[in-house]
Structures are given as C-alpha cells and as structure tokens.
Amino acid sequence: MNHTDPNTGSDPVVDRLRAAGCVFAEDEAALLRNEAVDAAALQQMIERRIAGVPLEQIVGWAEFCGQRFAVEPGVFVPRRRTELLVRTAADRCGSGSVLVDLCGGVGAVASAVLTSVGSLELYCTEIDPVAVSCARRNLAARASVLHGDLFDPLPQALRGSVAMITANAPYVPTGEIAFMPAEARDHELLAALDGGADGLDIHRRIIEQAPEWLTDGGWLIIETGRGQADIDRELLAAAGFDASTIIDDEIDGTVVAGQLSRHRGAHR
Incomplete structure (x- = not known):
C-alpha cells in the first residue's frame, strides 16, 4: 500500500517519526502500521512513539537473538x-x-x-x-x-x-x-x-x-x-x-x- 501524501510526496508518519528523532523512521512506520488493528490505534501508537515510549513497549514485543519476546510498559527492553x-x-x-x-x-x-x-x-x-x-x-x-x-x-x-x-x-x-x-x-x-x-x-x-x-x-x-x-x-x-x-x-x-x-x- 502506498502511504505517500500526493501533495507533499512524502509519508506523513515517517516525517513525524523522523522529526521526533527516530533514526529508523521508515522501518518503525512500517512496523507500527503492521501492528495497529485500525487507524485510531495507529494514531495512538504514533503519539506514544513521538512521546519517547520504546517501540518494543508500544508493539508489545522485542526481538532478541532471532526470537520474539513479550514485553510490557515499564520493563527493561533486551538490547x-x-x-x-x-x-x-x-x-x-x-x-x-x-x-x-x-x-x-x-x-x-x-x-x-x-x-x-x-x-x-x-x-x-x-x-x-x-x-x-x-x-x-x-x-x-x-x-x-x-x-x-x-x-x-x-x-x-x-x-x-x-x-x-x-x-x-x-x-x-x-x-x-x-x-x-x-x-x-x-x-x-x-x-x-x-x-x-x-x-x-x-x-x-x-x-x-x-x-x-x-x-x-x-x-x-x-x-x-x-x-x-x-x-x-x-x-x-x-x-x-x-x-x-x-x-x-x-x-x-x-x-x-x-x-x-x-x-x-x-x-x-
């Protein structure tokens, strides 16, 4: 699916994440879209990410050594x-x-x-x-x-x-x-x-x-x-x-x- 804004030629979600300091904004935007159940949930996830919440805590899992681990808000995220x-x-x-x-x-x-x-x-x-x-x-x-x-x-x-x-x-x-x-x-x-x-x-x-x-x-x-x-x-x-x-x-x-x-x- 094409998420590019026809007026600006850019992806607004990527732009917002990049402006917030997310180095891998494109990857994060794709992941949030994939994990969100609907548009409202996606917007809430984007707002949390912009506020600095770790991506793993937002989507509910972290990848480590090729495995996926459940994480919850507040826990230490595997590095x-x-x-x-x-x-x-x-x-x-x-x-x-x-x-x-x-x-x-x-x-x-x-x-x-x-x-x-x-x-x-x-x-x-x-x-x-x-x-x-x-x-x-x-x-x-x-x-x-x-x-x-x-x-x-x-x-x-x-x-x-x-x-x-x-x-x-x-x-x-x-x-x-x-x-x-x-x-x-x-x-x-x-x-x-x-x-x-x-x-x-x-x-x-x-x-x-x-x-x-x-x-x-x-x-x-x-x-x-x-x-x-x-x-x-x-x-x-x-x-x-x-x-x-x-x-x-x-x-x-x-x-x-x-x-x-x-x-x-x-x-x-």
Whole structure:
C-alpha cells in the first residue's frame, strides 16, 4: 500500500517519526502500521512513539537473538549488545547443566542460552514483578522464573550445584542516568538501570555470593561497561575466579567471564 501524501510526496508518519528523532523512521512506520488493528490505534501508537515510549513497549514485543519476546510498559527492553552475553554463556555451558540467570528481565537471555545449548535446568530470578510476568509467558515451562532479589528466591538445594550464573545486572552509574536516552530513562524501571555510584554495586553483590552457589569450575558471566570491565575482573579474581574480558565492537558488547577455581578452599 502506498502511504505517500500526493501533495507533499512524502509519508506523513515517517516525517513525524523522523522529526521526533527516530533514526529508523521508515522501518518503525512500517512496523507500527503492521501492528495497529485500525487507524485510531495507529494514531495512538504514533503519539506514544513521538512521546519517547520504546517501540518494543508500544508493539508489545522485542526481538532478541532471532526470537520474539513479550514485553510490557515499564520493563527493561533486551538490547542487541547482550547477544554477547548469550554467546559467551552458550560456549561454556554443557547440555543438562544447571544455569541461573540473575536480573533475568523478560527471560530473553535465559531463553536464548537454552535455545543454543539445547537442554538446561534453568532458573531465572528478577525483582520487577511486571518483568517476571513477561518472563513466565516467554519461558513457559522451560524454566523456573522466580520473583525476588538476586539469589534470594533460589531453592537452597541448589547451593554448590550451579554450573553457570549469567547476569545482565544494572551497571549504569547513578550520575549518568540523567544522560541516558529518554526511552530508557523515562520508560524503563530505574532499578533495571541504576548500578550505584560507580555502576557496580550489584555486580559486587553477585560476585561475592556466587561462589556459594557454583560448582568447582563453575562460571559467572556478567555483562558490563567497557570502562568497568577491569574492576569487575579484579573483583572476580579476589573472589577466587580466573577471569577474562570479552568484547564485541560490532554490537558494542562487553562481558566478563570468571571460572571458579577448582581448588578455591576458603572461597567455598
């Protein structure tokens, strides 16, 4: 269908989106038209997008690692950079292993790792109840999605038996939140973004507690900022991990991967 205005020779929806700062205005216009049930719904969706609401929250889904995930207003939207976390985890995780995904959001990382590995005993924890609801829809019976803070909701029987922990925990320093794009700053849960003064408050908690849950030789893999990776790696080393940094410039992704020493002694 031709959406060009005969008087101006341009697409008015594309023009409005571009004026609002949408870099991929043509693609977004096509998607909104495809998802809208009628003209009134389309106009409402356009107004929300112009107001800065993330496109994924408007259409109700986000694409990540070739899969489509349900999202709702206010939740953290999966980013492409997090594909590096998935790849790093899948390369180090054996089929049938126990994997815990902390700060699991809508379940995108957990689902993508599971799809890549094939078979896992999978647990996903998340503090945002809206994201938990989405994750339970997205993961269905393939994982245990638990509402709570980091390790708190996990079954105690898992202690010492987890082969891998993944985490896309908040790592934006508090003082930099104000400079984030409005899509994130104004429309995603602050707790999913704010990592404290240097961005690593939650990373410290995860790294400190992880050895209690991991098997000897188990892995902890965390998405982080490029400028924070060295500190994360030092924290991992101090906690008994052999740690490295993996970077993917193409998608602007950075993760730190730590393998717990098989002879950790006091770190147990």
